[in-house]
Amino acid sequence: MSKRAELQVALRPLDAPGIRAFLTAHSALPGPRANLELLAAFGDVAPATVILGLVGSDDEYLAACAAGALGRLVIEADGGRRDELVGLLHDQAADDRWRVREGVAMGLQRMGDVDAALLRDLVDAWVDDDDPLVQRAAVAGICEPRLLVDPETARCALAACATATASLARRPPDQRRRAEVRVLRQGLGYCWSVAIVADPVRGLPALAALEASTDGDVGWIVRENRKKARLIWLLDASR
Numbered sequence: 001m002s003k004r005a006e007l008q009v010a011l012r013p014l015d016a017p018g019i020r021a022f023l024t025a026h027s028a029l030p031g032p033r034a035n036l037e038l039l040a041a042f043g044d045v046a047p048a049t050v051i052l053g054l055v056g057s058d059d060e061y062l063a064a065c066a067a068g069a070l071g072r073l074v075i076e077a078d079g080g081r082r083d084e085l086v087g088l089l090h091d092q093a094a095d096d097r098w099r100v101r102e103g104v105a106m107g108l109q110r111m112g113d114v115d116a117a118l119l120r121d122l123v124d125a126w127v128d129d130d131d132p133l134v135q136r137a138a139v140a141g142i143c144e145p146r147l148l149v150d151p152e153t154a155r156c157a158l159a160a161c162a163t164a165t166a167s168l169a170r171r172p173p174d175q176r177r178r179a180e181v182r183v184l185r186q187g188l189g190y191c192w193s194v195a196i197v198a199d200p201v202r203g204l205p206a207l208a209a210l211e212a213s214t215d216g217d218v219g220w221i222v223r224e225n226r227k228k229a230r231l232i233w234l235l236d237a238s239r
Contacts, residue, residue: 075114093131113146140187143191143194158202
């Protein structure tokens with residue numbers, strides 16, 4: 001039995017207070033890395049009422065678990081209820097806490113595992129959002145290698161990276177110093193490499209276009225992606 005499956009078994013019989021206590025006790029925090037297997041297992045089995053009760057929690061790990069689990073609730077819902085849950089997930093994407101934002105990205109990826117078209121539609125909408133943290137969530141959510149084996153999703157990932165980068169480049173210098181804009185830049189500093197490797201036929205020309213830019217932040221994004229082993233391998237192989 002995998003560790004994730006073991007955690008699912010441990011969570012299923014617990015009531016809401018028991019789940020909260022279990023998450024806190026096994027979060028691996030404080031520490032350098034939160035327990036992401038537990039976050040995923042919670043998203044697999046937690047009742048909707050428990051998930052919704054933890055959304056926006058003052059406890060960062062609990063809020064991150066809830067954000068990740070919202071992806072499952074979106075998949076399970078339809079109509080207006082789905083729109084409501086997507087709106088809730090959108091709100092969490094703009095959270096000041098980075099672990100909550102990572103939970104949102106995992107929630108989007110959970111959606112993409114089940115319904116790639118739904119993820120693509122959401123990413124297309126979010127990457128045009130005014131909030132750079134929402135843009136970052138869209139890019140980080142879709143730039144996951146396991147999702148990009150689907151050609152349409154790979155194309156969407158490249159388009160999302162391009163849209164977010166163009167948006168960043170249009171921002172005036174005073175805005176670029178804002179923390180949330182720096183978060184977007186940091187995300188683009190690795191997401192491009194994932195998208196390019198997944199679709200090199202389109203990705204390599206997109207990289208060349210980025211390299212032609214004179215914008216300082218775009219140049220930083222290119223340099224950061226060129227450090228990634230996945231892209232180094234691809235560039236070496238394409239010579």
